[in-house]
Amino acid sequence: MAEYDYDVLVIGAGPGGYVAAIRAAQLGLKTACADGRETLGGTCLNVGCIPSKALLHGSEKFAEAADGTFAHYGIKTGPVTLDLEAMQAQKLDSVRQLTGGIEFLFKKNKVSWLKGYAAFEDAHTVVVAGQKVTAKNVVIATGSSVTPLPGVVVDNDAGIVVDSTGALALDRVPNHMVVIGGGVIGLELGSVWRRLGAKVTVVEFLDQLLPGMDGDVRKEAAKIFKKQGMELRLSTKVTGVAVRGKTATLTLEPSAGGTSETLEADCVLVAIGRRPFVDGLGLEKIGLDVNKRGQIETDHDFRTSVPGVWAVGDVIPGPMLAHKAEDEGIAVAENIAGLTGIVNHAVIPGVVYTFPEFAGVGLTEEAALVAADGDKTAIKVGKFPMLANSRAKTNHEPDGFVKVIADAKTDRVLGVWCIASVAGSMIAEAALAMEFGATSEDIAYTCHAHPTHAEALKEAAMAVMGKPIHM
Ligand code: FAD
Ligand code: NAD
Numbered sequence: 001m002a003e004y005d006y007d008v009l010v011i012g013a014g015p016g017g018y019v020a021a022i023r024a025a026q027l028g029l030k031t032a033c034a035d036g037r038e039t040l041g042g043t044c045l046n047v048g049c050i051p052s053k054a055l056l057h058g059s060e061k062f063a064e065a066a067d068g069t070f071a072h073y074g075i076k077t078g079p080v081t082l083d084l085e086a087m088q089a090q091k092l093d094s095v096r097q098l099t100g101g102i103e104f105l106f107k108k109n110k111v112s113w114l115k116g117y118a119a120f121e122d123a124h125t126v127v128v129a130g131q132k133v134t135a136k137n138v139v140i141a142t143g144s145s146v147t148p149l150p151g152v153v154v155d156n157d158a159g160i161v162v163d164s165t166g167a168l169a170l171d172r173v174p175n176h177m178v179v180i181g182g183g184v185i186g187l188e189l190g191s192v193w194r195r196l197g198a199k200v201t202v203v204e205f206l207d208q209l210l211p212g213m214d215g216d217v218r219k220e221a222a223k224i225f226k227k228q229g230m231e232l233r234l235s236t237k238v239t240g241v242a243v244r245g246k247t248a249t250l251t252l253e254p255s256a257g258g259t260s261e262t263l264e265a266d267c268v269l270v271a272i273g274r275r276p277f278v279d280g281l282g283l284e285k286i287g288l289d290v291n292k293r294g295q296i297e298t299d300h301d302f303r304t305s306v307p308g309v310w311a312v313g314d315v316i317p318g319p320m321l322a323h324k325a326e327d328e329g330i331a332v333a334e335n336i337a338g339l340t341g342i343v344n345h346a347v348i349p350g351v352v353y354t355f356p357e358f359a360g361v362g363l364t365e366e367a368a369l370v371a372a373d374g375d376k377t378a379i380k381v382g383k384f385p386m387l388a389n390s391r392a393k394t395n396h397e398p399d400g401f402v403k404v405i406a407d408a409k410t411d412r413v414l415g416v417w418c419i420a421s422v423a424g425s426m427i428a429e430a431a432l433a434m435e436f437g438a439t440s441e442d443i444a445y446t447c448h449a450h451p452t453h454a455e456a457l458k459e460a461a462m463a464v465m466g467k468p469i470h471m
Pocket of ligand 2: 188
């Protein structure tokens with residue numbers, strides 16, 4: 001009899017876990033994956049990336065029809081009305097198809113799906129739904145959950161004070177939605193409900209939106225969202241939310257302290273970040289501690305400090321992104337199989353799927369300067385506005401720019417930032433270039449199809465040397 005039931009047991013079937021399980025099975029390892037949810041795919045497929053993008057896409061189409069964008073192209077519509085139930089149904093259909101797709105892939109690759117929450121007994125024994133399961137290697141991929149705001153009670157069923165899961169499932173368009181947190185979730189879901197007719201106010205603690213992105217991008221983001229009709233309350237914190245009937249009253253204060261004021265809303269979205277999820281996992285049973293930020297630390301190979309126990313995805317340090325979790329899932333499986341699985345954490349693109357999209361990879365200008373000890377001559381920056389890009393101009397998409405940051409001596413690309421209707425797709429080229437150690441000259445001398453938005457990246461790369469053509 002084999003010493004263990006499985007070679008690999010993955011806990012959590014999100015992008016980190018399900019990808020690790022499939023890759024491990026592909027490499028010939030006997031693999032199981034446990035998840036407490038009814039369906040596979042984790043946060044991303046069930047209540048994250050996929051449903052949010054379904055509503056972003058649907059609401060963008062609605063706004064184009066309703067706000068005169070179609071008329072711009074000579075397309076006349078009758079009165080445009082919203083069938084929110086149908087929009088929510090198409091969202092659920094996308095989720096159903098994609099979570100079902102993972103179930104199909106598990107069957108195809110012979111990954112056993114264990115339904116239930118898993119808890120460690122020891123480093124090689126886990127209990128799932130009352131059953132003991134043993135494995136030579138256990139991968140923790142339990143993801144993250146919403147960071148609560150002290151004193152603010154989220155009730156997704158009531159639909160007044162909600163988190164992202166509640167904001168994805170609203171059955172009415174709020175009159176006034178206040179979003180607490182001007183990060184990715186706040187701006188994506190705030191955009192959805194603004195396009196569908198809500199007045200949206202974003203309350204952000206910091207003096208700019210989108211922390212972590214390049215300074216120029218953050219400044220431009222504030223301008224763009226204001227222009228779209230969002231009210232922005234920057235450098236402001238929420239100190240309390242009281243709900244009476246269907247109305248929430250928020251108390252706001254300047255972040256630095258000062259006079260407080262109140263704001264009324266019929267929907268409040270709390271989106272102040274996410275934190276690693278390890279509740280009920282029994283880490284104490286295997287002597288595994290989390291760090292100050294609640295994360296499980298790993299080495300470069302995704303090994304934890306406990307032999308045989310590995311971890312990937314949102315539960316470990318790094319950006320909380322599905323593609324980062326997926327790449328780590330592949331790498332951990334390869335490392336368990338004795339191959340060399342590597343993730344280059346310096347080149348992980350990030351995208352905000354609003355209109356326009358905001359995307360970046362590598363260092364911000366601010367971080368590049370810090371890395372150069374503040375020496376401004378150590379970096380070169382090239383920028384090109386979408387206004388001067390023929391395709392963006394033809395499509396009536398004037399907002400945005402591409403910015404390339406390169407090392408002044410070697411010309412190696414350090415970071416690329418982009419605001420454009422299709423920035424999320426454009427940034428893939430920049431990531432590939434950086435992965436191959438490209439210089440800005442390499443990008444500038446690469447032939448780009450015309451007319452495409454991607455030509456703006458070529459021109460921004462040319463601008464690093466000070467010689468774009470179309471500006
Ligand atoms: P998760 O996807 O969180 O999966 C963890 C799974 O583990 C869950 O299914 C959970 O039920 C299960 N689990 C936890 N504990 C146990 C246990 N003890 N036993 C069994 N199972 C357990 N990222 C992007 O890159 N692009 C996007 O567009 C994007 N949009 C997002 C939109 C929203 C609204 C949200 C909330 C997040 C979004 N993200 C996006 C982030 C993305 O969802 C996460 O980075 C990604 O899901 C992390 O994958 P993971 O596998 O680490 O964890
Ligand atoms: P976030 O970290 O992106 O933004 C949270 C914002 O809330 C920050 O700007 C922060 O300054 C602000 N904040 C914190 N406390 C506050 C307070 N008391 N009052 C006002 N503002 C406050 O977090 P998020 O938007 O909740 O998203 C969580 C995670 O999910 C992110 O790490 C992101 O990577 C991931 N996500 C990614 C995507 C995507 O890739 N498109 C989409 C959604 C979520």
